[in-house]
Amino acid sequence: MNYFSPEPKKRKEDFFDMEYEWSALDRALKKGKMVVVTGLRRYGKTSLIMTYMNESRKKYVYLNCRLLPSVVSLNSFRALLEEELTKNSWGIRLLRSLKSAEVQLGGFGLKVGRKGEESILRTLKALEGSVLVIDEAQTLRMSAYRFDSLLAYIFDTTDVKLIISGSEVGLLYRFLRLEDPEAPLYGRTYSEVRLNPLSRDKAKEFLILGLEQENMVVDERVIEDALENLDGVIGWLTYFGYSLATGGLSHEKIYEKASILAVDELKKALKLYGAGEPRYSEALKITATLGSATWTELKTGIEARLGKITDSTLSNLLRNLKDSGFIRKDEGKYTLTDPILRRGILTHL
Ligand SMILES: Nc1ncnc2c1ncn2[C@@H]1O[C@H](COP(=O)(O)OP(=O)(O)OP(=O)(O)O)[C@@H](O)[C@H]1O
Ligand SMILES: [Mg+2]
CATH class of the missing domain: 1.10.10.10 (Winged helix-like DNA-binding domain superfamily/Winged helix DNA-binding domain)
Structure with a gap:
């Protein structure tokens, strides 16, 4: 399965071309240090970021902040970062070298809280030259720790590039406060890549190509009905295609199941x-x-x-x-x- 596979896309062959957003992300990352990728739920943010990063062959770490507890501590963030780093060989090497340096330094007299911070700052410093992707970053606002200061630290003192993304766009900007002179990230240059629903023509093309990949022939009226009901949201179009291809459900039943998911x-x-x-x-x-x-x-x-x-x-x-x-x-x-x-x-x- 290509276009209709349900998880966020990672490979170019599964990724329905979003030329405009792709080149916007490419330009933004080449030009600057911080890119904010926005779009409502299921507009395809994670797929765009992951496919682009894999294709560009840059070193990157992807943090999905949805996996963090609802009130985020520095420690849970650090655990997520370390867990992601262990997923590839350069990350494992990096963690190993940091750990041995830490042992050599021994107890350098920091209080427990500060020690946690020192350790995460060292890890972030060691990411030099790579891209740190922080997805659903608005969840970091629910913390006693100032993650916006941490981002400003990364921006100011490392050459790590940041991709920050989130579906709750207003909350994301309330967290980043990029335009607030009192806030740590104020004045840092950034670009925004904004995702929108597909146009009706593009949505139709997506459904038709996806159905072709599954060797399925579907009545034109079913496609028109889906376009009417799903409004160009690529995540819903994928859900629809996947359900048609695997479940044998009627289109009404698919909308119904999707709507229950959305309400949950x-x-x-x-x-x-x-x-x-x-x-x-x-x-x-x-x-x-x-x-x-x-x-x-x-x-x-x-x-x-x-x-x-x-x-x-x-x-x-x-x-x-x-x-x-x-x-x-x-x-x-x-x-x-x-x-x-x-x-x-x-x-x-
Ligand atoms: N360009 C694309 N080509 C093919 N499928 C896509 C594309 N973009 C998104 N999808 C599919 O749509 C669904 C939602 O995509 P994704 O998770 O990337 O969106 P998102 O904006 O990150 O959503 P959320 O806000 O829920 O995190 C997934 O099933 C994914 O496979
Ligand atoms: Mg996502």
């Missing part, structure tokens, strides 16, 4: 808001039901079910939903960004 992810994300969660759910249900909702519709709707909500609480809630990528605001109205999630909210939230 949403529910997990909303847990973050604790006691405030019912209001978030209500705001999403109203938006999904109306298709697009105004501020007043949202306020009235939430109050009708859950009692008074102040303007500042509502604006905070909408900002969080927007920065997490669940909704967008267009011409004063809020809409769901993902048609499959909308379907899921209508039936399963």
Whole structure:
């Protein structure tokens, strides 16, 4: 299986060409030290980064911060970094040389916390000349440790290049605070590579080529229906193709399964808001039901079910939903960004 294999792509032959984003990433990495790759869920960020890195044959370390606990400690970050390094021979060599240097240095009188930091800084320094990919980096904001300072340290004192990516784009920028004069990363030059859904023509081409790879012939109407329902999101198109090729499910059933998956992810994300969660759910249900909702519709709707909500609480809630990528605001109205999630909210939230 090529295009429709479900995991993030790593090989050029499985990767449906994203020429524009590919060359943007190439230019950005050649020109500068820091690239921010953004795009909502399932737009293909990880696949673009991994395939590009493998193809370019540069040394790189890929950190998937989704694997970290919900509150991130420096130690869990270090464990992830070390685990990734052990996946290739140069990483193992690097860790070995660092460990033996550490033993020789012995107890150099640092307190435990500082020692952890010293050790990670040494590892990062030793990555000289390679690329550090930090995927889903917005999760690093949930920490007592200032990971933005760590990134600034890497930027300022090493020749390690950084690719920072995340699907919760607003939260990612809230973490990086690149435009905030008070923040450690302020003033550092960076480029953004932004991924968007495929155009209708490209999405069609992707489905047709993927089906050809599976030797499948599908009624034109099924393809048109999928294009209508999946909105050019490459992850959903892949899911659809994979399910057609392997499951023998009807297209309606596939949308249904996908929407349950999307709602499960949403529910997990909303847990973050604790006691405030019912209001978030209500705001999403109203938006999904109306298709697009105004501020007043949202306020009235939430109050009708859950009692008074102040303007500042509502604006905070909408900002969080927007920065997490669940909704967008267009011409004063809020809409769901993902048609499959909308379907899921209508039936399963
Ligand atoms: N260019 C591509 N060619 C073929 N398949 C792709 C491509 N980009 C993404 N996919 C497929 O789409 C799905 C989502 O891709 P990927 O995980 O790279 O996206 P993402 O933006 O990192 O998603 P998330 O935000 O969930 O981490 C995967 O099944 C992947 O195999
Ligand atoms: Mg990803």
